[in-house]
Amino acid sequence: MxxxxxxxxxxxxxxxxxxxxxxxxxxxxxxxxxxxxxxxxxxxxxxxxxxxxxxxxxxxxxxxxxxxxxxxxxxxxxxxxxxxxxxxxxxxxxxxxxxxxxxxxxxxxxxxxxxxxxxxxxxxxxxxxxxxxxxxxxxxxxxxxxxxxxxxxxxxxxxxxxxxxxxxxxxxxxxxxxxxxxxxxxxxxxxxxxxxxxxxxxxxxxxxxxLHPHSPGWLVSGQQPQRTGSAHPSIAPYDTFDASDGQIFVGAGNDRQFRQFVDVLGIPELADDARFTANADRVRNVAELRPLITERIAQRRRHELGRELLSRGVPATPVHDVGEALTDPQVMHxxxxxxxxxxxxxxxxxxxxxxxxxxxxxxxxxxxxxxxxxxxxxxxxxxxxxxxxxxxxxxxxxx
Missing domain, CATH: 3.40.50.10540 (Crotonobetainyl-coa:carnitine coa-transferase; domain 1)
Structure with a gap:
């Protein structure tokens, strides 16, 4: 057959x-x-x-x-x-x-x-x-x-x-x-x-x-990688956040995406803040960055925010359960x-x-x-x- x-x-x-x-x-x-x-x-x-x-x-x-x-x-x-x-x-x-x-x-x-x-x-x-x-x-x-x-x-x-x-x-x-x-x-x-x-x-x-990127990191530095939950060890913001009706994942992988991201959230000044100007700065200061964006994301609905961010070139998506994923229109398409x-x-x-x-x-x-x-x-x-x-x-x- x-x-x-x-x-x-x-x-x-x-x-x-x-x-x-x-x-x-x-x-x-x-x-x-x-x-x-x-x-x-x-x-x-x-x-x-x-x-x-x-x-x-x-x-x-x-x-x-x-x-x-x-x-x-x-x-x-x-x-x-x-x-x-x-x-x-x-x-x-x-x-x-x-x-x-x-x-x-x-x-x-x-x-x-x-x-x-x-x-x-x-x-x-x-x-x-x-x-x-x-x-x-x-x-x-x-x-x-x-x-x-x-x-x-x-x-x-x-x-x-x-x-x-x-x-x-x-x-x-x-x-x-x-x-x-x-x-x-x-x-x-x-x-x-x-x-x-x-x-x-x-x-x-x-x-x-x-094990990538943890294996090359350890092979170069000898430093033991740490657990980061949904976050990324080398990119920020790259994590799950609570919206008003569920969770959303945002992955702003470069400086342009970060600028678009904070503009959508209504806090464009963060893109020029010395603590967050470049990715390395954002990773180093993620503990200060996270509460600033978390507060704004919590005011938005996950699907609406995800669509707006994607339309601006920022990778983002609601966190779907298995049923939502398997019935998603794009998955079916x-x-x-x-x-x-x-x-x-x-x-x-x-x-x-x-x-x-x-x-x-x-x-x-x-x-x-x-x-x-x-x-x-x-x-x-x-x-x-x-x-x-x-x-x-x-x-x-x-x-």
Missing amino acids: TAPNGSLHGVRVLDLSRILAGPLCCQMLADHGAEVIKVEPPAGDDTRTWGPPFISKTMSAYHTGINRNKTNICLDFAAPGGQQVLGELLGEADVVVENFKAGTLAKWGFSDEVIAVRFPRLIHCRITGFGIDGPMGGMPGYDAILQAYGGLMSINGEPSGPPMRVGVPIVDMVTGIYAFSGVLLALHDRHTTGRGQLVDCTLLDTAISL RNMVVERDGYRGTGIPIKLSRTPGSVHTAPREQGADTRRILASLGYTNEQIAELIAADIARIPESE
Whole structure:
């Protein structure tokens, strides 16, 4: 099942991954036309049970957000028969994405060396928490673990509060995006060399890469970054403020924007105040600046003020909740909420003019395509029935 005219039409991807980073990578590939076969173990992808809310007994809302546009086969790789099917699937694939514990594929007969020899054109994308070697090699890692280990929690939260996890699984999600990019790079290289390669992505590498601007600041000065809440450590004003009917975020990133900002607030003289003339002055004296602008913002309504500031070239916006964001007219205009055959999800953020991506298949039940995929590998109806009877391959209970 491939998206018509997608830029990755003709690319076959084997999704052996679970949870978030790998499935997100594979969903992005599928959105842009790749044929993605998701392989689930008998126990299923853990995210099927991550709720509420649930779509059905075996489908959580969480799972639907990262598994559309894929076919689904359920196999037990611990059994020799399952390992044989895995080998045949790898032989038909251009890309395999997996996030098994270190050594798992080797235990099943598919070490890195075996993959390189048996499937020289295969692009093998491996996603792990810390990598497979080094002092932490092979250790398990979830998003929040790497937010803590990689320093992200230390810079998130209010100045007077404790370190805090970022409210979305940002390490997992960005790792999925990095994996997507790595697969595309490897596919491009294969056009020239004819050879596949290993794409090695870790949650740790992602967490460290996300520390900007705190990492260059520490590397240059040696000073430990402090938590700043919604504020920016290097720009002022760049923060959330209370309007009369809710909150608004204002990011005056340069001197011109600051001048426009204070003019809208009716205090234009602040732009010529020596304490606030340049950004470095405003950052240094932000404790004096903040109450002066807070008083004026509190008298305004958030949407009205946001529109006026934007019209004057000052980045500003009401602070939306999730519902407000997902029903916003501009979000809808950008097709960032999609509906198809009862499926509702977020849209495709990478928009191509000639080969756009598409949402064409809702997330599938575990094993929904087991029979069809095995048949495409050359298995007869009798052989498929034997695999199902032996519990090596599984189909939905409803079949």
